[in-house]
Each structure stands twice: as C-alpha cells, then as structure tokens.
Amino acid sequence: MDNDLGRKIRLLRHRRSLTQQEVAYRTGISTPHISSIERGERHPSLEYAIRIAEALGVPIGYFCDGQELTSLPDDTSYGGPMDLPAYLQSFVMREAAQPYIAMAHRVSRLEESDYEMLCAMIEIMAQRKKLRTLSDSSM
Numbered sequence: 001m002d003n004d005l006g007r008k009i010r011l012l013r014h015r016r017s018l019t020q021q022e023v024a025y026r027t028g029i030s031t032p033h034i035s036s037i038e039r040g041e042r043h044p045s046l047e048y049a050i051r052i053a054e055a056l057g058v059p060i061g062y063f064c065d066g067q068e069l070t071s072l073p074d075d076t077s078y079g080g081p082m083d084l085p086a087y088l089q090s091f092v093m094r095e096a097a098q099p100y101i102a103m104a105h106r107v108s109r110l111e112e113s114d115y116e117m118l119c120a121m122i123e124i125m126a127q128r129k130k131l132r133t134l135s136d137s138s139m
Contacts, residue, residue: 005037016057
C-alpha cells in the first residue's frame with residue numbers, strides 16, 4: 001500500500017511532539033488504528049483524515065498534495081492529555097476510554113442548538129437521578 005499519507009501523518013505528529021495516544025485522544029480514533037494508518041496498512045476515511053488534520057493543526061490539503069511539508073502553523077491551543085487533571089489523564093490514556101472519547105468528539109462537533117438541547121436533556125436526567133437517590137435514601 002502507498003505509505004505517503006501515513007508518512008506525512010507520522011512526520012506531523014513527530015513535529016508536534018505528540019504520541020499516537022495523544023492523536024487518538026484528540027481524534028477519537030483508536031491508537032492501533034492511528035498506528036496502522038501511519039504504517040500504511042490502512043487508509044483513513046475522509047472523516048478520519050479530517051479529524052487527524054484538525055488534531056495536528058493543519059488543513060486537510062497537507063495530506064492531499066504531493067509536496068513535502070516545509071512549514072507548519074503554530075498549534076498552541078491544546079497541549080495534550082498532560083494539560084488535563086490527573087484523574088482524567090489516567091482515564092484518557094487507556095484504550096478502554098476510546099469509545100467515550102469518540103462520543104465526546106462527536107458531541108463537540110454538534111451545532112450549537114443541538115448541543116444546548118443535549119446539555120438540557122442531560123441536566124434533566126441528572127436532576128431526576130438525584131431526586132431518586134434522595135428519595136431512596138430517605139426510606
């Protein structure tokens with residue numbers, strides 16, 4: 001398989017001083033899948049390629065043209081899992097966290113009105129659970 005795309009992704013990741021786990025965290029794509037893309041064993045779907053480009057702070061065009069990367073835009077918006085509180089660091093670095101991270105990634109891409117509705121629904125469910133817990137403990 002052609003490894004040009006995987007090579008570019010690995011080069012960008014190294015230039016950003018990111019691990020495959022950090023890219024996986026940023027994209028919601030599993031670490032083994034990132035690794036297989038970098039090795040040229042798999043090709044990412046368009047959605048995954050867009051996620052990877054966003055995670056690495058480059059336009060998707062960096063992967064599409066035949067030119068080498070000469071300069072990269074600054075990417076200081078996110079330093080990786082080490083910027084998170086300690087209790088979250090240990091969680092996100094585990095492979096078992098990938099489904100939750102992928103869901104969080106999808107939620108973060110919702111339109112604002114859909115996001116607000118989802119937050120309101122979660123708040124209502126949390127309030128109901130709290131009321132049930134209180135009523136159960138008073139019996």
